[in-house]
Amino acid sequence: MNIIVVDDERFILNGEVDLICRTVPDAQVFGFTTAADALDYVYANPVDVAILDINMPDYDGIDLARRMKIYRPAINIIFATAYSDYYQQAMRIHASGYMLKPIRAEVLLEELNDLRHPIQVGDDLLHVRTFGDFEVFYHDSPLIFRYQKTKEMLAYLIDRRGAMVESDTLITILWGGETDRSNYFKQIRKDLKDTLEAIGCSDILIKRRGAIGLLTDKIKCDYFDWLAGLPEGINAYRGEYMHQYSWAESTWVNLEGKSNLWEQ
Numbered sequence: 290m291n292i293i294v295v296d297d298e299r300f301i302l303n304g305e306v307d308l309i310c311r312t313v314p315d316a317q318v319f320g321f322t323t324a325a326d327a328l329d330y331v332y333a334n335p336v337d338v339a340i341l342d343i344n345m346p347d348y349d350g351i352d353l354a355r356r357m358k359i360y361r362p363a364i365n366i367i368f369a370t371a372y373s374d375y376y377q378q379a380m381r382i383h384a385s386g387y388m389l390k391p392i393r394a395e396v397l398l399e400e401l402n403d404l405r406h407p408i409q410v411g412d413d414l415l416h417v418r419t420f421g422d423f424e425v426f427y428h429d430s431p432l433i434f435r436y437q438k439t440k441e442m443l444a445y446l447i448d449r450r451g452a453m454v455e456s457d458t459l460i461t462i463l464w465g466g467e468t469d470r471s472n473y474f475k476q477i478r479k480d481l482k483d484t485l486e487a488i489g490c491s492d493i494l495i496k497r498r499g500a501i502g503l504l505t506d507k508i509k510c511d512y513f514d515w516l517a518g519l520p521e522g523i524n525a526y527r528g529e530y531m532h533q534y535s536w537a538e539s540t541w542v543n544l545e546g547k548s549n550l551w552e553q
Contacts, residue, residue: 290316290401290408291335295327295353296342296369305340305369305392312394313401324348324356331357335429336364337408338385338401343370351378358382361429362418362511362525363406383524415490417447417510423531427488438463438473439480444531446503447510448540453495453502462536515544523548 343350367386386400514522531537
């Protein structure tokens with residue numbers, strides 16, 4: 290288990306890190322006195338649990354938690370504060386727990402034994418977030434492509450939910466009415482193949498002459514969960530879908546229509 294602790298008071302932070310290390314000796318624990326440093330760490334590293342102070346000078350803990358959840362949707366947020374006033378705000382952002390300072394070992398264990406998001410062990414699925422900005426994660430770290438168009442092509446294949454897509458269609462989606470892009474398309478198709486091979490996920494791609502598709506059962510995706518009516522998918526939708534891509538608007542319209550029906 291990878292745990293981070295954020296508190297702007299160094300003395301309190303050191304005490305909390307020490308308590309966690311003694312209470313959960315198998316955990317990796319990292320402490321930060323600034324929200325900026327904590328966010329940088331969360332962006333670059335898998336984190337299971339974030340224990341956050343609320344009253345801090347650079348961000349308040351509620352806002353920090355929201356930003357962390359953008360990078361790591363399955364991160365467990367536990368607030369540690371001297372005040373009970375923020376409990377309702379914490380629950381509105383689906384925090385896993387709320388502890389009053391000073392933290393006691395028995396309370397800490399209770400929270401860690403009842404996490405909102407179970408700790409994933411040996412999960413080799415590709416994790417895809419479509420609600421908001423499109424992002425792809427493997428072992429909780431963002432997947433980095435050589436070209437931005439590679440990422441957009443993968444986004445479109447996700448949107449098509451496993452259906453085979455002709456190369457000509459993909460070229461039109463990615464570049465519109467621009468002049469011949471077949472050579473560039475070959476480069477991004479190779480980039481997608483090489484990037485997935487590097488993490489051992491090349492079997493996700495289905496290729497036939499002139500077309501590409503995906504094996505969706507090897508992908509964990511909020512949109513797929515939404516389509517299946519799973520609570521985690523429905524709860525994850527906040528009115529945005531791959532909003533950096535204009536071609537995703539038609540799917541967004543469908544999401545909005547069905548979401549409005551479910552709310553009635």
